[in-house]
Structure formats: structure tokens, C-alpha cells
Amino acid sequence: MRLRPRDDVDVQDRLARSAAETAGVWMSTPEVAGWLARRAGAHRFRVERIPFGLLDGWSFGPGGNLAHRSGRFFSVEGLHIVAGEDPVPEWRQPIIVQPEIGVLGILAKEFNGVLHFLMQAKMEPGNPRLVQLSPTVQATRSNYTRVHGGAPVRYLGYFTGQERGQERGQERGRVLVDVLQSEHGSWFFRKSNRNMIVETRDNVEVGDDFCWLTLGQIGRLLRRDNVVNMDARTVLACAPAAPPEAGAALSDTELVSWFTAERSRHEVRTRLVPLDEVSGWTTGEWSIDHERDRYFRVIAVSAEAGSREVHRWTQPLFEPLGAGVAAFLVRRFGGVPHLLVRARVEGGFLGTVELGPTVQCTPESYVHLPVSRRPRFLATVLGADPGRIRYEAVHAEEGGRFYRAQSRYLLVDADERTAAADPPPGFMWVTPGQLNSLARHSHYVNVQARTLLAVLNSRAAEL
Amino acid sequence: MRLRPRDDVDVQDRLARSAAETAGVWMSTPEVAGWLARRAGAHRFRVERIPFGLLDGWSFGPGGNLAHRSGRFFSVEGLHIVAGEDPVPEWRQPIIVQPEIGVLGILAKEFNGVLHFLMQAKMEPGNPRLVQLSPTVQATRSNYTRVHGGAPVRYLGYFTGQERGQERGQERGRVLVDVLQSEHGSWFFRKSNRNMIVETRDNVEVGDDFCWLTLGQIGRLLRRDNVVNMDARTVLACAPAAPPEAGAALSDTELVSWFTAERSRHEVRTRLVPLDEVSGWTTGEWSIDHERDRYFRVIAVSAEAGSREVHRWTQPLFEPLGAGVAAFLVRRFGGVPHLLVRARVEGGFLGTVELGPTVQCTPESYVHLPVSRRPRFLATVLGADPGRIRYEAVHAEEGGRFYRAQSRYLLVDADERTAAADPPPGFMWVTPGQLNSLARHSHYVNVQARTLLAVLNSRAAEL
Numbered sequence: 001m002r003l004r005p006r007d008d009v010d011v012q013d014r015l016a017r018s019a020a021e022t023a024g025v026w027m028s029t030p031e032v033a034g035w036l037a038r039r040a041g042a043h044r045f046r047v048e049r050i051p052f053g054l055l056d057g058w059s060f061g062p063g064g065n066l067a068h069r070s071g072r073f074f075s076v077e078g079l080h081i082v083a084g085e086d087p088v089p090e091w092r093q094p095i096i097v098q099p100e101i102g103v104l105g106i107l108a109k110e111f112n113g114v115l116h117f118l119m120q121a122k123m124e125p126g127n128p129r130l131v132q133l134s135p136t137v138q139a140t141r142s143n144y145t146r147v148h149g150g151a152p153v154r155y156l157g158y159f160t161g162q163e164r165g166q167e168r169g170q171e172r173g174r175v176l177v178d179v180l181q182s183e184h185g186s187w188f189f190r191k192s193n194r195n196m197i198v199e200t201r202d203n204v205e206v207g208d209d210f211c212w213l214t215l216g217q218i219g220r221l222l223r224r225d226n227v228v229n230m231d232a233r234t235v236l237a238c239a240p241a242a243p244p245e246a247g248a249a250l251s252d253t254e255l256v257s258w259f260t261a262e263r264s265r266h267e268v269r270t271r272l273v274p275l276d277e278v279s280g281w282t283t284g285e286w287s288i289d290h291e292r293d294r295y296f297r298v299i300a301v302s303a304e305a306g307s308r309e310v311h312r313w314t315q316p317l318f319e320p321l322g323a324g325v326a327a328f329l330v331r332r333f334g335g336v337p338h339l340l341v342r343a344r345v346e347g348g349f350l351g352t353v354e355l356g357p358t359v360q361c362t363p364e365s366y367v368h369l370p371v372s373r374r375p376r377f378l379a380t381v382l383g384a385d386p387g388r389i390r391y392e393a394v395h396a397e398e399g400g401r402f403y404r405a406q407s408r409y410l411l412v413d414a415d416e417r418t419a420a421a422d423p424p425p426g427f428m429w430v431t432p433g434q435l436n437s438l439a440r441h442s443h444y445v446n447v448q449a450r451t452l453l454a455v456l457n458s459r460a461a462e463l
Numbered sequence: 464m465r466l467r468p469r470d471d472v473d474v475q476d477r478l479a480r481s482a483a484e485t486a487g488v489w490m491s492t493p494e495v496a497g498w499l500a501r502r503a504g505a506h507r508f509r510v511e512r513i514p515f516g517l518l519d520g521w522s523f524g525p526g527g528n529l530a531h532r533s534g535r536f537f538s539v540e541g542l543h544i545v546a547g548e549d550p551v552p553e554w555r556q557p558i559i560v561q562p563e564i565g566v567l568g569i570l571a572k573e574f575n576g577v578l579h580f581l582m583q584a585k586m587e588p589g590n591p592r593l594v595q596l597s598p599t600v601q602a603t604r605s606n607y608t609r610v611h612g613g614a615p616v617r618y619l620g621y622f623t624g625q626e627r628g629q630e631r632g633q634e635r636g637r638v639l640v641d642v643l644q645s646e647h648g649s650w651f652f653r654k655s656n657r658n659m660i661v662e663t664r665d666n667v668e669v670g671d672d673f674c675w676l677t678l679g680q681i682g683r684l685l686r687r688d689n690v691v692n693m694d695a696r697t698v699l700a701c702a703p704a705a706p707p708e709a710g711a712a713l714s715d716t717e718l719v720s721w722f723t724a725e726r727s728r729h730e731v732r733t734r735l736v737p738l739d740e741v742s743g744w745t746t747g748e749w750s751i752d753h754e755r756d757r758y759f760r761v762i763a764v765s766a767e768a769g770s771r772e773v774h775r776w777t778q779p780l781f782e783p784l785g786a787g788v789a790a791f792l793v794r795r796f797g798g799v800p801h802l803l804v805r806a807r808v809e810g811g812f813l814g815t816v817e818l819g820p821t822v823q824c825t826p827e828s829y830v831h832l833p834v835s836r837r838p839r840f841l842a843t844v845l846g847a848d849p850g851r852i853r854y855e856a857v858h859a860e861e862g863g864r865f866y867r868a869q870s871r872y873l874l875v876d877a878d879e880r881t882a883a884a885d886p887p888p889g890f891m892w893v894t895p896g897q898l899n900s901l902a903r904h905s906h907y908v909n910v911q912a913r914t915l916l917a918v919l920n921s922r923a924a925e926l
Contacts, residue, residue, distance in 0.1 A: 001712055001796040001797065001884045002797070003709060003710030003711060003712065003796060003797040003799060004710055004711060004712070004713065004714045004717075005710055005714060006708070006710065006711050006714055006715045006894075006896070006897065007714070007715060008714050008715075008716055011716075099730065099732060100730060101726070101727040101730075103727075141730075175716060175717060175720040176716065177716070178716070178719060178720030178723045178724070179719060179723055180723055180726060180727070180814075194723055194727050196720075240716075245469070246466060247466030247467055247468055247469065248466060248467060248469050249464055249466065249467070250467065251467045251468060251469055251470070251471050252469045252470060252471075253471055253474075253638060253639065253640070253641070253703075254467075254638060256641060256642060256903070256904070257638040257641035257659075260641045260642055260643055260657055261641070263564070263643060264564040264566075264643070264657055267562065267563060267564075267604075269562060333464040333466060334464065334465070334466040336466060350813055350814065351643075351813065351905070351906075421464045431469075433469070434469065440719070441719070441904050442814070442906075443814075443905075443906075
């Protein structure tokens with residue numbers, strides 16, 4: 001057997017080169033928006049709200065849970081969370097239960113010595129702009145085992161073929177990234193997806209809805225609202241694109257120790273309960289609503305998309321009430337940029353706690369609370385002088401499950417007055433390189449923090 | 464703020480030096496057995512089986528679950544596991560539910576330039592030899608928040624004090640290791656403990672039941688049966704004592720990718736159920752038994768230990784029927800030793816799959832099955848020529864929860880005929896250094912594999 005080096009240091013350099021390249025071989029960056037619009041025009045796309053009664057194959061079962069007759073895809077159930085902490089020590093809520101692990105895969109290939117990524121113009125029913133740049137493959141297990149009876153998923157073999165390929169030495173490509181990551185812990189119960197980048201040397205036939213872009217091009221597009229979808233962002237966040245750093249506020253061991261302490265001190269107990277037992281929420285004909293119209297509602301849509309494996313379908317979606325804010329405060333210590341992460345408890349996390357942005361919330365959910373109980377640093381972010389804003393764009397969360405769930409993502413310069421070097425409990429200063437290293441493993445970095453990490457990896461913003 | 468290097472490379476060297484040192488400053492290695500015997504004689508220790516009816520504070524509640532009236536410590540409930548795979552696609556069993564995270568902490572200090580570790584002679588009711596070498600601190604949250612009303616836990620501040628200490632820069636010591644690790648996934652539902660090593664420069668007052676030993680001394684003691692307890696073994700496994708390696712069969716990225724694929728392809732669903740609903744098991748006056756007397760039984764004991772925070776108590780324990788075997792097959796590729804790990808599904812794992820030894824089972828549980836359904840490589844391990852056995856010792860599992868749960872741990876040399884370079888699905892060749900790197904994060908390496916990793920870290924065996 002021929003041994004391989006344990007570290008693939010070349011990958012880091014090649015990703016950095018791709019991030020520096022803002023002109024690709026396939027199309028120029030300014031052309032991408034027009035191409036996306038043309039792809040949106042090439043098919044019939046339509047999304048319409050419907051009452052639950054018109055859902056096809058979905059129904060409310062015993063206990064009030066909303067599920068598909070196949071037992072696959074996902075279901076809407078109840079979650080009882082006992083966190084024992086302020087501001088809300090215990091609550092019940094509807095939650096999406098999707099135990100199967102999907103694949104979010106981006107195919108990579110060198111052109112003229114620069115890595116390009118095969119991005120897809122994909123429609124998702126919940127997207128505010130329906131067609132966005134997505135990974136090459138974005139498929140739940142139900143999708144790719146074809147429970148829905150649709151067409152096969154293109155390029156899937158590069159990703160799922162790895163399982164046998166690696167063991168047999170018959171690889172179709174080289175794996176650059178392959179890690180399970182969580183998604184929104186407030187809306188999903190222990191969901192995780194496989195985030196993959198696979199590099200190929202094949203002559204890849206490029207479908208009409210696909211195009212090759214450099215990491216730098218994707219970075220430029222990340223500066224625009226609602227162009228790059230969540231799935232693409234989370235995959236790119238996991239790329240080992242760590243910048244060189246002279247040091248950090250904490251050593252890596254100390255950082256993992258702080259994280260371990262945060263996980264240990266939160267004793268959160270969660271339990272799935274029938275949706276009927278979620279007090280404070282009511283199931284109506286058109287939606288499941290909170291009694292005070294807060295947080296989100298569950299709705300149903302009928303969707304049509306000529307480009308997808310299945311052309312017409314109906315499904316439930318979660319519709320958040322109010323737009324989110326997700327922001328890192330940024331400071332330089334000893335010349336090295338640091339992000340202020342927060343150890344966040346979210347009811348759906350497998351491991352209780354993950355690292356999120358400094359601020360992550362829907363401000364409207366807090367207006368009924370006194371200022372002292374609003375999220376820490378929210379006022380600093382919302383009131384930041386424009387000169388301090390290093391990055392700002394609106395992005396949508398997973399359009400396959402959420403209806404127009406938009407968040408304003410920011411990177412905001414702070415100083416000792418607004419964010420002290422000695423952070424409050426639950427917060428810590430970490431470097432982008434440290435966050436990047438942690439994102440090579442599961443369940444450290446939450447999906448909102450990963451969007452901002454993708455912004456840094458692709459040089460959409462420089463710190 | 465003064466930046467620190469992200470890597471603490473000095474720790475690796477200092478651990479290697481301690482592993483090479485088989486004579487400590489405190490007592491010689493041959494003296495340790497005598498000291499343990501003296502400590503066992505210095506207190507009154509007694510363990511007696513009792514009927515459940517004599518348990519104090521413990522009782523069977525609605526649904527038949529066995530729990531403590533405080534709601535703390537742990538409970539015995541039912542688990543329903545749907546794994547969908549051979550040899551057993553679905554089953555129910557009793558399981559220990561212990562959601563709180565405990566601390567397993569070893570205090571370290573340099574004497575004459577060599578790291579020594581403060582080990583405790585600790586009695587646990589389930590240990591076959593009652594008093595064993597244990598971590599400095601071994602405490603559940605119920606212990607150290609003193610739900611049981613006992614004496615305070617000695618040296619605890621070095622470990623739990625870190626939480627605030629790190630944030631405030633008022634450390635009592637330097638953290639060398641601090642990571643959550645799972646325990647037996649067949650007997651515990653999602654249990655994890657904090658595995659810590661903290662180095663101090665304090666003048667530490669050494670209690671009668673404590674002594675300083677080098678890593679090499681502990682290694683020598685690991686060659687003996689039932690001297691070093693499980694908690695000490697799992698903590699030492701997490702020490703960054705990676706040997707230098709020229710390469711590996713898979714790069715680290717490929718290894719994590721293989722692990723991710725293994726996690727993805729097993730769709731295991733687990734659900735806690737009332738113990739009454741665990742068919743095939745019966746609760747009697749003295750024990751909870753499997754209908755065919757297989758696997759394990761749940762019993763109750765009354766224990767007395769003059770040295771512990773609480774001197775007398777009663778509690779349930781799991782008693783396995785038959786001794787376990789846990790073994791790595793070992794091969795050298797390109798001069799670098801490799802261990803054959805197995806991606807194991809255990810019902811109680813948080814993340815479905817963790818890496819275990821090549822063979823891990825209770826052989827007696829399989830005697831009723833045809834040879835083709837017995838664990839792969841079991842015959843190779845049990846039939847190995849003595850000249851191929853690099854390491855062999857019997858160790859007990861957690862004596863605070865298991866009654867005389869003993870396993871024979873082995874490292875066995877293999878060749879192409881007994882274990883091919885191209886391993887069967889679910890198995891992979893990894894280097895000790897790779898396993899060591901993975902053990903710096905949660906939920907990769909299971910507790911049995913960690914015992915064998917501790918054997919390597921402490922040079923109880925050389926490959």
C-alpha cells in the first residue's frame with residue numbers, strides 16, 4: 001500500500017488561489033445574474049399557498065403530526081424543550097423532523113490551474129428569489145433513492161459513489177471536504193447534512209442549469225442579496241481555506257475546552273411530543289400559528305418547477321414572521337482579526353450547543369420584552385456606524401423548508417467600548433482560521449455562522 | 464491582549480517524555496500494587512447484592528422505569544432501536560439514562576522536568592478488584608453539586624474552575640485536554656463525560672488516597688489486569704501523545720470522509736420507551752433479566768466505602784453475562800503501524816456511529832448464532848498465535864454503573880491473509896496518530912477503542 005500524507009496542504013493554497021480569482025473561464029461574474037434570470041425564464045416556476053386540505057400525500061395523523069404517507073421526507077411534530085435558563089426556561093413549539101441525512105455536494109475542477117466549482121441554478125419553493133446559485137447536488141436521501149419517483153439526480157455519483165470508491169481505490173474524484181453539519185436548530189430536530197466538495201479531472205458534461213465559477217466569483221456574488229443559496233454557503237464554509245494567522249486569543253486546546261465547558265454547563269432536555277400537545281399553537285385550515293402571532297407559522301404550498309426531478313408537488317413550509325439578523329462583531333488583537341462567537345443553545349441541536357454569530361435573532365420576537373432581556377450586542381449591531389460595516393447582505397435560509405426566511409448577515413467592526421477583549425460569559429473571541437478548523441468537524445459551527453464563514457473563505461469580505 | 468500560539472506543540476513532547484519515564488518521583492511502579500492494597504485495607508469496603516425492594520431512594524415508577532426520587536443520578540428505562548440491518552434489525556432493551564455531564568479530570572504537574580499525574584485509589588462498587596487507579600476527580604454533576612449531601616469533591620476546583628478562569632485569565636492551571644466523550648453505547652443512552660487533564664504549578668497537598676505517577680508508570684500498570692480503571696483510561700486516551708508518522712493509508716480528510724459516509728449510510732432511529740414496554744425482559748425481585756438469560760441483567764447493590772464522599776449507599780448496576788473482547792488487528796504499511804477500526808452502530812450513541820476496535824463483543828452472546836453471523840475477525844483474534852499478541856490484559860468497565868463488566872483487551876498482529884490491506888465495508892486502516900487526533904474531538908472514538916489508545920499513549924504496548 002502506498003501511504004499518503006495526512007495533511008493535504010496543497011488544497012488550502014489552491015482554494016486561496018481560487019478565492020483570489022474573480023474572473024472565471026466559464027462566464028464573467030457580472031454575467032451570472034443575467035444567466036440566473038434566463039434559467040428562471042427557461043422553465044415554468046410557480047409557488048402558491050394552499051390550505052392543508054389540498055396537500056397531496058401529506059396529512060395530519062394521530063397526535064396531530066403533519067407527515068407524508070410514505071413515512072419519508074420530513075414531518076412537522078412538537079418539541080418540548082427544558083433549558084432551565086432565562087429568558088425562556090421551558091417551551092413547546094412545532095419542529096421539522098427529518099432524520100435522513102442528505103447530500104450537499106459541490107463538484108470542483110481545475111481550469112487554467114484555478115479551481116472552479118460547478119454551481120446550479122436551482123429553484124426552491126421558499127426562496128424569495130426563486131432560482132438561486134446552489135450546490136451541484138442538493139438531495140435528501142428520499143430524493144436520491146427516488147422515493148418521489150422523479151428523474152435521477154445529476155452528478156450524484158461523484159458524491160455517493162465515494163462510499164465504495166474510497167474503499168476500493170476506484171475513486172471518481174478527490175474528496176476535499178466531507179463533513180456532517182447541523183442546520184437551523186430552532187426549526188429542525190437534529191437534522192444534519194453531508195457537506196461535500198469533490199474534485200474531478202473528468203470531462204464533465206455541463207447541463208443547461210449549471211456553470212463553473214471560481215471561489216472568488218462566488219464571493220463577489222455573495223455581496224449581493226439572495227443570489228447564493230444556503231446550501232452553497234454551508235458547503236463553502238467547510239472548505240479548508242484558513243488564512244495564515246500569527247496566533248489567537250486562545251490556543252486551539254483552550255478554545256475546545258471553553259466549548260466543552262459551555263456544552264457541559266447547559267443541561268438542556270428535549271423531547272418530541274405530538275403536535276396536538278404543543279400548547280399556545282393552533283392548527284387552522286391554512287396554517288399552524290402561535291397564539292400571539294409570534295416566531296413563525298407552518299403553511300402549505302403547491303409548487304411547479306419544470307427544471308426539477310419532480311415537476312409538480314405540494315409540501316408544508318415554515319414561514320418565519322419577521323426578518324432575522326446574524327452578525328459577527330470583529331476586532332483585531334495583535335494584528336489578527338477575531339470574531340466574537342456565541343455558544344448558542346438551540347433545541348434541535350444534537351449536541352445542545354454550537355458556536356453561532358455574536359448576534360442571531362429575529363428582532364421582532366423580542367419587542368415585547370424589556371430592553372434588558374433583548375439579545376446582547378443587538379443594539380450595537382443595529383446601530384453601527386456605516387463605516388464600521390465590513391459586510392452586509394440579505395440571504396435566504398433553506399428554500400426547500402422555509403418560506404421567505406431572510407436574514408441580514410453582517411460583519412461589524414467593534415472596539416473595547418462596544419465589545420471588550422474580555423467577553424461576557426457565553427461569548428469568546430476566535431480567529432477565522434480557528435472557526436474554519438472547527439468547521440472541518442461536525443457540530444461545532446452553526447449554519448448562520450457558516451454563512452459568514454463562507455463570506456470570509458470566498459473573500460466576499462476582508463477583515 | 465497577548466496572542467498565544469494556536470498549537471501547543473510542547474505538550475506532545477512533554478507527554479512523550481512522561482511516557483518514556485517508568486520511574487516516578489513519588490513511588491516506584493512495583494510499589495503501586497502494594498499501595499493500592501494498603502488503601503483498600505485502610506477503609507471498610509463492602510458490596511452486597513440486595514433485592515430492588517431494599518434500594519433506598521430508588522423505585523420503579525409509572526411505566527416501570529427505575530429511578531431515584533431526586534430525579535438525579537441516572538435511571539433505567541427502555542430503548543427501542545430500529546437499525547434496519549443484520550444481524551438484528553430492530554430490538555428493545557433496558558438502558559441507563561444519565562443526561563448530566565460528569566467530570567473525569569486528571570491533575571498533572573512537572574517533577575524533575577517530567578509530567579506526573581495525580582491518580583486516586585478509588586473504590587467503585589462494580590469493580591472486580593474494588594479499589595483501582597482512577598482520575599484525580601471522577602464526579603457526576605449530581606456528585607459535585609452535592610445532591611447526595613456528601614463531602615465536597617477534592618481537587619474539583621482545578622477542573623470546574625476553568626469555566627470562569629479561562630474567561631477571566633485567572634487560571635488555576637493550564638488545560639492540556641478537555642473534550643466530551645461518549646461511554647458504552649450499548650448500555651448508556653447518549654451519555655457523555657468531560658475528559659480533562661489540567662497542569663498546575665501549585666504546591667498540591669496530596670491526600671492519602673492519591674499519588675503522582677508518570678505516564679510511563681501508568682503504562683506499566685496497564686499491562687496488569689484490573690489496576691487502571693476505565694475513567695483513567697479514557698482520559699489518558701485523549702492526551703495529544705501522537706507519535707510521528709510518515710503518512711497513512713488515507714489522508715485525514717479522506718478518513719473523516721469515510722467516517723461521514725459511514726454515519727450517513729446507517730439510518731438508525733432510537734426512542735426511549737417505558738421499561739414495561741421492553742418485550743423479552745422481565746422485572747423480578749432481584750433482577751431485570753432477558754428471557755433467555757442473554758446480554759446482561761440489572762441488579763441492585765448496597766455499598767459501603769469509608770473513603771468516599773458518601774459512606775453508604777444503594778444503587779442499581781448493569782451486570783453483563785459473559786466477558787467481553789475488544790481487540791485491534793494491527794498491520795504495518797510502509798513502515799507505519801495501522802489499526803483496523805470498525806465504524807460501529809451502538810443504540811446509545813449521540814451520532815449513530817463511532818469508531819471502535821476491530822472486534823468488540825461478548826462472544827457468549829453469539830454462540831446461538833451460525834458462524835456466518837458471528838462478528839467478523841473474532842475467530843482471528845481468539846485464535847491468534849501467542850507470538851502475534853502485542854498486548855493483552857483484562858480491564859473492567861465503569862464500576863459505578865457496571866457490575867464486574869470485564870473485557871479482554873488485545874492488540875494482535877495481522878497479515879494480508881488474516882486482514883487484507885483493502886478492508887471489508889465498515890472497516891478502515893488508520894494510524895494511532897490519526898485515532899489520537901480524532902480523540903481530541905467528541906464522538907469519533909468509542910470508549911473501548913480509547914482504552915486501547917491509552918495503552919499506546921502510555922507505551923504499555925509498542926507497535
